Amino acid sequence: MEKINKYKINSLPILLRNPKILLIGGGNVAFQKAKVLIENEIEFFIIAEKVCEELKYFNIPYKQKKFEKSDADNFNIIINATGNDEVKNIINEIKKERFILVNTVDVPEECDFYFSSLLLYKNLKIAVSSDGASPTLTQIVRDKIKQLLPDRLGEFAEKKLYERINSKIEIEETKKETLRLFGKVYIIGCGIGGVDFLTIKAFKTLQYLDIVFYDHLIDDEILDILPKKTKKIYVGKCKGKHSLSQDEINNLLLEFALKGMKVGRLKNGDPFIFGRGAEEAEFLINNNIDVEIIPGISSAFAAPLAAGIPPTSRGFANSVSVVTGHVSGGAFDSSWIELLKRKNHTTIVLMGLTQVENIYHYAINSGIDKNLPVAIVSNAASSNQKVFTGNLENLIALSKEATSPAVLIFGEVIKYSNILPHYEAGFNELNYLSTETSSNDLLKKERVLL
Numbered sequence: 001m002e003k004i005n006k007y008k009i010n011s012l013p014i015l016l017r018n019p020k021i022l023l024i025g026g027g028n029v030a031f032q033k034a035k036v037l038i039e040n041e042i043e044f045f046i047i048a049e050k051v052c053e054e055l056k057y058f059n060i061p062y063k064q065k066k067f068e069k070s071d072a073d074n075f076n077i078i079i080n081a082t083g084n085d086e087v088k089n090i091i092n093e094i095k096k097e098r099f100i101l102v103n104t105v106d107v108p109e110e111c112d113f114y115f116s117s118l119l120l121y122k123n124l125k126i127a128v129s130s131d132g133a134s135p136t137l138t139q140i141v142r143d144k145i146k147q148l149l150p151d152r153l154g155e156f157a158e159k160k161l162y163e164r165i166n167s168k169i170e171i172e173e174t175k176k177e178t179l180r181l182f183g184k185v186y187i188i189g190c191g192i193g194g195v196d197f198l199t200i201k202a203f204k205t206l207q208y209l210d211i212v213f214y215d216h217l218i219d220d221e222i223l224d225i226l227p228k229k230t231k232k233i234y235v236g237k238c239k240g241k242h243s244l245s246q247d248e249i250n251n252l253l254l255e256f257a258l259k260g261m262k263v264g265r266l267k268n269g270d271p272f273i274f275g276r277g278a279e280e281a282e283f284l285i286n287n288n289i290d291v292e293i294i295p296g297i298s299s300a301f302a303a304p305l306a307a308g309i310p311p312t313s314r315g316f317a318n319s320v321s322v323v324t325g326h327v328s329g330g331a332f333d334s335s336w337i338e339l340l341k342r343k344n345h346t347t348i349v350l351m352g353l354t355q356v357e358n359i360y361h362y363a364i365n366s367g368i369d370k371n372l373p374v375a376i377v378s379n380a381a382s383s384n385q386k387v388f389t390g391n392l393e394n395l396i397a398l399s400k401e402a403t404s405p406a407v408l409i410f411g412e413v414i415k416y417s418n419i420l421p422h423y424e425a426g427f428n429e430l431n432y433l434s435t436e437t438s439s440n441d442l443l444k445k446e447r448v449l450l
Contacts, residue, residue: 025081108132121154183257189296194221303380308420325352
């Protein structure tokens with residue numbers, strides 16, 4: 001500790017207005033410092049015996065000569081990028097006569113100030129410094145901070161400058177606007193079943209959310225891997241039982257995003273496959289909230305595969321349709337029934353179990369072949385998955401044995417169910433992760449699994 005204290009530097013991060021800067025040196029080191037000054041729109045002058053072509057390209061005023069004491073007369077800040085002892089000695093002589101600030105590149109103990117790792121958002125500047133201890137550290141921290149900041153920050157800061165210039169300062173409104181910038185909603189497809197069918201993108205996103213709103217089919221395994229700090233609110237909807245209306249859910253997402261929170265909307269399967277994800281995203285975008293959609297593995301395709309049924313297969317099906325068993329208000333939509341007449345085609349019906357009688361009667365009345373193969377997959381990709389296969393003629397009887405959630409499949413590809421393997425709930429490493437595990441530990445485990 002004593003050794004550390006010996007080298008510890010007391011510093012004060014400040015902003016200098018209109019500094020008069022002299023950069024001594026014209027090589028690669030000087031070029032790197034020049035880039036920082038140019039990015040910050042700072043005027044400076046260069047003196048060097050040799051000036052590299054990269055510096056000349058910047059069109060910065062310079063004088064090609066050996067540095068002399070008088071060259072520093074009109075400057076109050078000197079950046080020494082030469083590594084030359086003679087130049088250092090001249091600068092030390094100047095410091096004895098008048099106050100100047102000096103930065104000797106790569107020699108922290110000889111510096112009066114340091115260059116910070118900067119994030120620039122127009123007139124908003126964020127600086128990270130380690131008091132010269134480690135430029136690598138500050139660069140990494142800067143880049144991590146950048147990942148957390150909204151892209152529109154610069155435009156917002158510029159707007160606030162304009163308001164200040166015109167004496168339109170409204171502190172409370174600025175607070176609200178700033179929080180809105182940081183708020184974001186992630187509409188996340190969580191796949192079917194438990195964590196087995198989460199994408200890596202979904203898994204990573206779940207680790208840094210402030211609050212999640214989840215549907216009734218979201219498995220407890222998924223909720224268990226959320227960090228302790230994440231608040232969980234149930235907003236599930238199932239047939240005949242809605243905890244909240246869609247408008248109420250939309251407004252809740254908006255409310256917490258306006259508070260600057262990272263909000264997760266967890267949906268079973270994929271949020272854009274009969275999941276109302278588009279409606280929620282449109283509502284939030286219309287209210288100027290940043291939205292990210294994370295695709296999920298839809299039951300439309302995972303359920304058939306979990307039952308050993310390929311939606312397409314050469315010689316049996318060269319096209320596939322995904323339809324819903326009911327539309328808004330629970331009404332049955334019969335417009336897709338004609339798809340069952342298509343040859344070499346697979347029709348997959350989501351949320352259709354309660355509409356089986358309608359499907360059967362409309363299909364028979366439309367002249368669909370009674371021998372058309374059919375399958376019902378209940379609780380796909382879970383430990384209690386069940387697969388029932390038959391044909392259109394005994395569809396109603398099959399449905400009596402099935403439970404929701406269920407996916408209906410029509411087509412010749414169902415014959416594969418007796419050949420191809422079915423999903424088995426086997427060993428899952430993530431099941432062994434304690435719910436007490438930190439987010440960092442979870443991400444380490446994820447990397448091991450990869």
